[in-house]
Amino acid sequence: MKDFINTLYKNHALIYKVLLFICATILIVYLFPKQGKFKYNFEQGKPWQSENLYAPFDFAIKKTTEEVDAEKQTIENQSNLYFSLNTSVVNNVRINYKATFNEVFSDSIPDETFSRLFKTGELIIDKLYNNGVLNENYTFSNDKKCIILDGQTTVKQAQFIDLVQQKDLSSIINSILTENNHIDYQTEFLALFFDVVEPSLTFNKSLTDKALQEDLNKIAYTRGSIEKETLIISKGEVVEGEKYQTLESLKNEYKSQVWSASNYNWIVFAHTLLVALALLMLLLFLRKYRIEVFENNTKVTFIFFNIILMVLITTLVISYNSQYIYVIPICILPLVLKAFFDARLGMFTHVITVLLLGSIVPNSYEYMFLQIIAGIVTILTVSELYKRANLFVSVGQITLIYIIAYFAFFVIHEGSFDALEWETFGLFILCGLATLFVQPLIYAYEKLFGLVSDVSLLELSDTNSKLLKELSNKAPGTFHHSLNVANLAEASANEIGANAMLVRVGALYHDIGKMKNPTFFTENQSTGINPHDELSSIESAKVIIDHVINGIEIARKNNLPDRIVDFIRTHHGTSVVYYFYKKEKALNDDIDIEDFRYPGPKPFSKETAILMMCDSVEAASKSLKEPTSSKIDAFVENIINKQMENEQFLNANITFKEIQSIKKVLKHKLANIYHLRIEYPE
Structure with missing residues (x-):
């Protein structure tokens, strides 16, 4: 176990x-739509490119969306409206009419006229309630068929135009008064009937909708069928009309049948x-x-x-x-x-x-x-x-x-x-605008996954950042050295197609460990006093080697990304602090070289390999006296060849050709730094 x-x-x-x-x-499979995919591609109005197609199974030809919509519209136009009738309303209106008529018309009217006016009012009531008076105004079509119900029993059928709406009262009263030569009494009759008329019909929406839905449910969405092995379309035949609809029906049926249980x-x-x-x-x-x-x-x-x-x-x-x-x-x-x-x-x-x-x-x-x-x-x-x-x-x-x-x-x-569907161009423009969201997305990914992008590298390359300012204050010589190495490394990376921004940032931070003991490094010794004079060679080597460990600790404390910490870990690889090793060797032959070796690891990428070369060349170039082009060339060749002999680049995916290109860049840059010119003959 x-x-x-x-x-x-x-x-x-x-x-x-x-x-x-x-x-x-x-x-991903779970997210995929659960439907089949028709194995043929076809377009309306274009020739059928595949071989003759025979029906793989029996299927029905589906109607087009336009056909179904047209049928639905016809059914909706021909559907009935249902109204509920209140039969007691007419009797109530007649009773109220008799009671109110005597109040409206004075006793001074002759009896014969009074009687004729009363009968005219009854004619108006008969007209209004022949089919019924609606409880409110509706906007249905005039030729709509209406079913009038007393409870569940059909009383009569009529068109909507035959039903009386509130807005039609005045016109109906006026027309009957005109027919009976009583238009002079228009005001009295209008006042009378607006008081006594009550609606007798109420629109039954639930029953109307139910009846309409029943009719819509009866719609057939197919017309005809195709039997198995029937020729649907031949190769080269144009896909249009009935052929197109048959293929669409097969395509839809294929999806449903293929994804069967x-x-x-x-x-x-x-x-x-x-x-x-x-x-x-x-x-x-x-x-x-x-x-x-x-x-x-x-x-x-x-x-x-x-x-x-x-x-x-x-x-x-x-x-x-x-x-x-x-x-x-x-x-x-x-x-x-x-x-x-x-x-x-x-x-x-x-x-x-x-x-x-x-x-x-x-x-x-x-x-x-x-x-x-x-x-x-x-x-x-x-x-x-x-x-x-x-x-x-x-x-x-x-x-x-x-x-x-x-x-x-x-x-x-x-x-x-x-x-041409111009709306699709608008979709592409929206897609382009949405692509700009990549910047905040990259920032979110950096925080979520702990990765480093070129955007973050650009921020880290700012020499006004807190950590680099601290380096320039505590170890100004090291800071200047880091700037020079960054320039050399960036130029070298550009030459061989490596990540120039990454190697530049790595170069800026590679020596931050020297802030802990800055005066133990020659570039920061401005007073002429060398602290190593009071230490043994092994102790001095340990201080020099520890700047890598100290650099890693400072980087972790300041939340530098792992890709930058890699440059701190590898910029010396597993090389030896050769000066103090030789110094101790002269005093004692029985020494362990491992006491003078950096812990590594060796560079494992093009960028970390570039930094090792540039760091060694820039640091050692300070020892050149009266530099010439030939001296610089030999100097660069010697340092980098020695690193190759010590197998420092064994784990880095860098080629001999790329190393030669880097040597060329370093030679050119150092020549510019020392302002070398061609020696003209006297």
């Missing part, structure tokens, strides 16, 4: 990667294989070409997290409305990865992510082409992300590439640009 636990502990990093790989695969597990398994294969390729790439990233579980987690995030955002947008997929700023992914790692890793991860998304987005070929091209442009154009102008220019170029590629695809599909 103990051996098993020890084995797990030794392989915990690999076990973590396996678990991360499995979890990422499961999560019996096939579901198999299809999920197939998706899992594809996703696992893509993620495995990414891990193999990291193991083959980016071993330092592969061995860092935090960095691997960071890469997988970004892939899953892009899949999540894309699936959410597709589930909402797939036409907005081009708003998603996929190019943020290569930007972020390039900021923290390098362009090649960023591009490879971007392609893997786009391939994953290609299986769930519509028009997958167009989508993948656009996103891969945009990713390439992103990698090629964004060279220094910490420069804001560069980011804005690159975003503009990315947006332009999107627009050009989309325009080309549209013309290929449609044959012209008359029906």
Whole structure:
């Protein structure tokens, strides 16, 4: 059991990667839409490019959305309105009419006229309540069919125009008064009936809506059917009309039938294989070409997290409305990865992510082409992300590439640009604006994952920072030496294509450990007093060697990133403090060279190797007396060749050609520092 636990502990990093790989695969497959994908691509009005297509199973031809909407509109127009009748209202109105009539019309009116006026009022009541008076004004169409109910019993049917609304009272009263030559009594009748008329009809909305919904539910969404093995379309035949609708019906039916209960597990398994294969390729790439990233579980987690995030955002947008997929700023992914790692890793991860998304987005070929091209442009154009102008220019170029590629695809599909969808260009512009969010995202990632980007390096390179100011005050000679090394290292890095900003910052901080005992280092000895005169060679060597350990402690205390601490740890590698070693050797042959050796490790990247070369050359160049071009050339060659002989660059991925280029830069820079000129003949 103990051996098993020890084995797990030794392989915990690999076990973590396996678990991360499995979890990422499961999560991505879970996020994928659970529907089938039709294996044929077709467009309305274009020829069928595949072989003759026969129906793989029986299916019904679905009506178009326009056809269904038209049927719904017809049913809504022809639907009935239901009104509830209050039968007691008419009797109440007649009783109130008799009681009020005598109050309104005076006794001075002749009996015959009085009688005729009373009968005219009864005619008005009959007219108003023939179909009924509505309780309020409605805006239904006049030809709408109305069903009048007494409880659950249908009393009569009428058109909506036959029902009396409140606003129609005056016109109906006036028309009957005119017919019976009583218009002179208009004012009295209007006052009378506005007091006694009561609504007898109430709109029954629930019953009306229920009846409408029942009719809508009867709509058939299919028309006709296709039997299995029936020829649907031949190769070269134009996809239009009935053919197009049949293909759309097959496509929709295919999605529902493929993702049936019996096939579901198999299809999920197939998706899992594809996703696992893509993620495995990414891990193999990291193991083959980016071993330092592969061995860092935090960095691997960071890469997988970004892939899953892009899949999540894309699936959410597709589930909402797939036409907005081009708003998603996929190019943020290569930007972020390039900021923290390098362009090649960023591009490879971007392609893997786009391939994953290609299986769930519509028009997958167009989508993948656009996103891969945009990713390439992103990698090629964004060279220094910490420069804001560069980011804005690159975003503009990315947006332009999107627009050009989309325009080309549209013309290929449609044959012209008359029906060009200009709204899509707006989506690309929104995508470009969203890409600018990469700056705050990088800052958040730095805090969350403890990574370092070029933006942070730019902040650390400020010589007015607290730590560098402290270095300039306590050890001014060391600070000046660090500035010179930074300039040499930056020029060397630019020459061989290394990360110039990283190596510059590493050079600025590589000797901060000398702040603890600044006077023990010759560049800070301004008084002529050398403290080493009072120490033994071993003690002196220990003080010199300890500046590496002290530097690491100061860096940790000031929260410097690990990538910068690496420069402090490796800038002397496992070299020997040769001066004190030779001094002790002259006094005592029986000494251990390990007492004079730096603890290391050796440089393990191009940048840390560059710093070791530049630091040694710059420090030793102070001992040159009457320097000439030939002396400088021999001096640089001697120092760097000695480091190579001591295998200090064995772990760094730097080539002989690159080392030669660095030597050339150092020779040129030192010649400029000492203001050497060509010796002209006398």
